[in-house]
Amino acid sequence: MTTPSRIRCPKLSKRVMSADEAATLIPSGVNVGMSGFTGAGYPKAVPVALADHIRRQRADGENYRVSVWTGASTAPELDGALAEVDGIEMRLPYQSDPVCRQKINDGQMSYMDIHLSHVAQHVWSGFFGKLDIAVIEVAGITEDGRLIPSSSIGNNKTWIDQADRVILEVNYGQSAGLEGMHDVYYGTALPPRRKPIPITHPDERFGEKYLLCPPEKVIAVVETDAPDRNSKFADPDDNSRRIADHLLKFFQQEVEQKRLPKNLLPLQSGVGNIANAVMAGLNEGPFDNLSAYTEVLQDGMLAMLKSGKLATASATAFSLSPEANQDLADNIEFYKDRIVLRTQEISNHPEVIRRLGVIAMNGMIEADIYGNVNSTHVMGTRIMNGIGGSGDFARNGYLSVFMTPSTARNGAISTIVPMVSHVDHTEHDVQIVVTEQGLADLRGLPPRRRALEIIEKCAHPDFRPRLKDYFERACASGRGMHTPHLLEEALSWHCHFEQNGQM
C-alpha cells in the first residue's frame, strides 16, 4: 500500500483486515448494499473474495447466496464474479454485466429493474425488506471518521444509513483530490415529513462533502488500489455522428423558435457511443455556457468542461476511459470547481429534474410507430441492462429524446417496429425520436400522425415500405382508428427474427 495512510481515523484503522477476512463477515441469505454506479466506485476486493468464499462453501454443500443492491451497473469484479458462482439471489436496480445478464436470462438469477430515483425511497420505506450489510468503496477516511466518497456516490448514503454493518474499501487508486467534489444531502425524509429539495441550478451545493457513518457500524476496513472499470468507448461512428447532427439541428431550431434558451437547458445524457457523439457535436456546436444535470459523466462531458462549452456538471458518477480518468486526476482542482457528484436520489429526483427543466437524451433498443419505447428487453423476453434513470429523466424533463441507429445486427433488425415487444417509456413520455435517418418531433401530434412522422423520418429505407404497409392495413382494418394496429401481426417482426434471425 502507498503511504500516507488514507485511514486517518484511529478508531477505524483498527478495523483493517484482508478482503478474504471481510468477506466471511457476509453471511448467506442477507441483503447487501454495494457501492458502484456505471463501473465507478464499486468495491474491488470484497466481492471477489466473497465469490471465492461462496465457491468454497458451495463445495461444502451450502447453498450460499446474497442479494446485491447497488447504485447501478458495476464491473466484472462485482457482478461478474458473484454471478459466475451463482452467488446472487436477487439483483437490483440495474446491471450491465454479460455474465449477470446471461444468468438472468437463463432463469438462474432474479433481477428487479427499477427506476433509479425509486430505489432509495423504497428501501427507506422497507418495501424490499431489511438491508443487512453495506460494502462501500471510499477514497479515504478523515480523522473524525467521515468518509470521502469515491468516483460515484449512487445509493451509498442509503446503504450506510440502512445497514446494521458496514464494510469499507479504501481505494488508494482513486484520486485523493476527489475530496470536496461531492455533495451528500442529508435532508431527505419519508413522507409526511418531506421538505422541498433546495436546488434551483445544477451547480448548487446544499449537502455535506462526506458520507457520515457511525464508526461502530464499521465491521471491516479493506485497503485496495485498483482502477475503476474505465472502459473506453469506441470513437463515434457515422451513425452516431448523424444522430448527433440531427439533434443539434433540432436544438438550433428550438432556440430560434424561442422554445429553448440560447444556452439550452441542463443536459442529461445516457451512457454510450451515441451519447458521446452528441457531446462531441455539442463541443463543436454553437451553444455556449451549457450545463449538465445527469447521472453519469463520460469522456465527452469532461472534454466540454475543458473547452469551456460546458460551464458546470452535476452527476452521481463518472464513467471514463483510462485517458480521461488520468486527465481528471491531473486536473482535479479544475474539475472540482465545475463538477458536483450527488447521491442518486438527488441526481435522479423527479422534483429536481422537473424544476431544472432537464433535456433528457437516452438510448433505446427499439421504438414503435406510435412512439412507445423499449429500453430494456431484446425480443420482449431477454433483459439487456435495465431502465436505469431514463424514466426519471424522460417523464420529468423539459424534453424527452430517445436515440438509436435505425437498424441493428447488420440490418437484420429494424429498431422501428409496428409494436415494441416491451414498453419502458409510453407514448405519453416520448417527444423526440432520432435515428441516423432523421428526427421525428412528436410534440402536438396525435397517434396516426406520430406514426407517419416516425416511419418517414426515422425508419431505415429497407424497412420503411413494410412499416407503411402495416400502418395502412391497420388503418383499413375497421378496428379502432385512434391507434390502429393489427394485433395478429403486431409482434410478428420479432417472431420472424426469433425464427429466422431476420425481421
Place this chain on the structure above:
Amino acid sequence: MTTPSRIRCPKLSKRVMSADEAATLIPSGVNVGMSGFTGAGYPKAVPVALADHIRRQRADGENYRVSVWTGASTAPELDGALAEVDGIEMRLPYQSDPVCRQKINDGQMSYMDIHLSHVAQHVWSGFFGKLDIAVIEVAGITEDGRLIPSSSIGNNKTWIDQADRVILEVNYGQSAGLEGMHDVYYGTALPPRRKPIPITHPDERFGEKYLLCPPEKVIAVVETDAPDRNSKFADPDDNSRRIADHLLKFFQQEVEQKRLPKNLLPLQSGVGNIANAVMAGLNEGPFDNLSAYTEVLQDGMLAMLKSGKLATASATAFSLSPEANQDLADNIEFYKDRIVLRTQEISNHPEVIRRLGVIAMNGMIEADIYGNVNSTHVMGTRIMNGIGGSGDFARNGYLSVFMTPSTARNGAISTIVPMVSHVDHTEHDVQIVVTEQGLADLRGLPPRRRALEIIEKCAHPDFRPRLKDYFERACASGRGMHTPHLLEEALSWHCHFEQNGQM
C-alpha cells in the same frame, strides 16, 4: 337571470352578450382553451352556440373546425355538441364523452392523450402552438375584475394567460360560496427560472383566491344558469366492495408493519364506482385524520369530510352527484374550511406528489401478468378516455395501486391478460394490483414472481388456468427467462375477443 348581478366589475359588465353572439367571435381554425375538469366548471352555453354556428357555416360550405383544449373531461354540452357537428380538429388532453370517443375511434377526430401535469407546461413552452381564445366558466367577477373560479380550475390560469382573447361564462348556478375555496398559484415559471413549489401539506395555501385576467383581453361575457354534469355513480356493487376490502386490509397491514403512518398518507383517487367504494370503505374503516391530494373530489370524499374521517382535501375539481352538489352548496362554509381547489399543474405536479408521498389509487382497463397496465385502449386500438392524471400519481406517488374487476362484459373479457394490448403504466410504475379476487403486492418481486402473484391473487378462476398455462409454456419456451413470453400468442386473447366476442 337571478339578481344581484355576479358581474361586479363595471368594465366587464359592458361586455355582456348572448352565447350566440360570443360564439361568432371564435373563428375557424383556432385553438380554444376551455374550462372544465371531470364534468365540472365547463362552459355551458358558448360551446353549444358554437356547435350551432359551425353547423350553419358547414351548411354554407365552410369546413369550420377548432381545436379544443381543456382541463380534462367535460360534458355533452361541450365535447358532445362539438363532436356531433364534427367541429373539433384536435382534442386534448382527456375526454370521456361517448360521441367524442366514437368520432376519435372512427378516425374522424384527432385526439392527444397527455399526462395532465404536462399540459400547462407544454403550452407555456409553445409545444402545441399558440392558444388563441379561452372560454372559461367562472362563478362571478369581483369589482376590480378578478375572476371567482367555478367548480373546477383545471388549466384555466394557463388558458387565460396564454390566450389573446377571453370569453367568460358567469354561471349563476354555481354556489356563490365557492369564493375563497380556490388557490391559484402564480409562481410557476419556465426553466431555468423555476423555484420550489412551496407546499408540504395538502391543506397549505400559497396562491391567489382568484383568477387574474387583464380586462382588455375579455371580448365577451355570457351569463348562464345551468348545473354541472353532476352524474350519479351507481352504488358500489359487490365487486367494488370486495376490491375496497382488499385494499383496506392492505393498508392495515402496512400500518402494522410501520410502512405507513396511522393516518396513512395523502390519498389520490381516480374517478368511478370503485373509487367511491374505496372511499365508502375508508369512511367506515379504522383510519382517522386522513387527507387527500387528488384531482377530483367525488361524493365519497365529501362524505368522509362530513364524517370527519377526512380532515382535508386538495383537488382541482369536483365531480358530484346532484345530491352531493346540493350538500356542498348547503354547507359551503364547512367544506370551504376543508377543501382547496388548485390549478391542475399543482394538483398533479410530480414535485408535490412525490414530496407529499401520495397513495395513488387508479382504475384500469387491464393488467398483464407482469404488471404492465393499460388505462386507455380497448383491444389495443380504441381509446376509452385517456391517461388523465394516473401517470402523474402512479410514477411519483409513495404507492401506486391499480384496480379493476377481474372480468368485463359479463365474463367475456379477462382484465388480467398475458400481455396488455397497450401500455400506459409500465412494470416499473405498478406496485399493487387489486381485483375482487384479491390483491397482488408486487413490491420487491422480479418479473416471474410478479406473474405468479398476479395470476394467483387477481385473475378470475375462469381464466386462471389458461394464464398459468401461458406462463408455464413461456417459461419452457427456451426464450428469455427474465420476462418469459410467447410473442406469437401474447396478444391472442385480444384477437379472440375481436373475432368471437370472447377471450
